[in-house]
Amino acid sequence: MRILHTSDWHLGRQFHGVSLEEDHDAIIAQVEKAIAEHQPDALIIAGDIFDRLTPSQAALRRFSDFIRNVTADGKLAIVLIAGNHDAAAQIGAMGILANTAHALVRGPLDRDERPLLITDEHGVVAISALPFGYEFSARACYENEGISCPADVLAEQIASARRHLPEGVRWVVAAHAFVEGASTSEGERPLTRSVGGIETVPASLFEGAHYVALGHLHRPQAVGVSHIRYSGAPLAFGFDEEGHAKSMTLVDLAADGSVSLAELPLVPIRSVRAIRGKLAELLAAPEGSADLIRVVLTDEHPQIDPMKRLRALYPNAVQLSYERDDRSQERRYAEGRAALDQPREVIANFVRFVRETPITDAEKALVDEAVAEFAAGGEAA
Incomplete structure (x- = not known):
């Protein structure tokens, strides 16, 4: 069984006020090309399909066109779950007219987490799709007032999913969660609304699953073991992701449940990066760039209208600071940390x-x- 795992598209998102529509179009084209070349049996999008609860018409149309294109021949199974940025009811509505034998679309929480069953030459693969839900929604859904954190929510979902697994199947889980030990990025929103609440979940909850397709964290990474994995977001949404490679995960599930994984690179049309130097030096560059730019000026004194002047060369310069101010801020932070001793x-x-x-x-x-x-x-x- 071959599965293509991706997540956290955040369609409709802007980068410091700059539209990412063309960037998303380029990424979607690469996903479509990968599906055509590698012929997966199933596509999993593990949440945060959209960036807002009320996505724009352009974002909705972009995603609808994608689904229509990749399912036109009727061969690709689709598994979609709502993430914390998505409107659960809206994602759930996408599955109303879907072929339930070939698609599993999960928005709101459900007490009966029934899997999508796909058969290959080695038997049945069960894919459980566990959408994100806040604690208050889970208490109502599962009639359990003891649910107090994301780990409790996921534990209920996993328990329900296990009850509906046929005997002896290979099991794949799609979930939107923050698993303990994973690395974060600045673009991620907390998964709990409790002040000071613990949003992480233990990897042990997924015991018995042969592959876990995770969404929420934007860096491609395995957590603890190779088969519990984040595909990562296809675009960088913060300057802390400068230089990070973006990818999807291609999963080949063998007859015994073992997996072999390959990262399929995604190449954005614009990079996220910082440039550093004196204003005069940066303005003297032989050519500019359409990349999404953070400017760090090393001039000792404030310059006249630096951002306007820089945007003649770097039209997507979105952030500017002076190195001397950054040093002062770092020093104050270090002094504050030292005071805690x-x-x-x-x-x-x-x-x-x-x-x-x-x-x-x-x-x-x-x-x-x-x-x-x-x-x-x-x-x-």
Whole structure:
């Protein structure tokens, strides 16, 4: 069984106000080409198909055209799930008229997580599609008031999916989650609405699955074991992704459930990158670039209208800072981190700030006792 795994398209997204419509068109064309060349049996898009709950008509049309193109010959099975950026009801509605023997489209949570069953020469493969859902939705769906975090939600989904697995099948799971140990990017939105809540889920929840197709995190990566994997987003959505290669994952599932994986590169038409130097040096460049640019000026003094002047060469320059300011910010951050190594001083300063009087000796004694107890507990742990 061959599966193409992708996720986090975020159709309709902008990059610091710059439209990414042409960038998405180029990526979608590459996905269509990969499907034509590699002939997968199933395509999994593991959530965040759109960037907003109310996507634009252009984004909806772009995705509809893609689905129409890749399913025209009736051979490709489609598995779609809603991510935290998607409107669950809208994604679910996409599956109303789908051929249920060849498509599984999951938007809202459901107590009966029934898989899509696909047969190859080695037998049956069951694909369970687990859409993203917040804790409050899961409590209502599963009638369980004890659900308090994303791990609880996913545990209920997995338990339901297991109940509907035929005996002896190879099992593939599509999910939208933050698995413990994975690397993040700045463009991802938290998966819990609880202040200070834990949004990660343990990889152990997926025990028994032969491949886990994950969405949410934008960097292609395996988590713990090779068969639990993020395909990553096809485009960079933050400057922290500069230089990161983008790809889809092609999965070949053998008769015994073992998998062989290949990363199919995706090449954006514009890169996300930073340029650095004095304004005069950057303006003297022999040619400009249409890339999405962050400018770091090394001039010691402020320059006159630098962004307007730079955009003559770099029309998609979207962010500008001075290196001296960046250094000052980094120094302040380092000083703040260092101050945390002196908890008594931090507490004393806080008390003085709040009530405008110094901390008393009696209060100092209480702080000393609390710090000592904490230190002893940390050493014991």
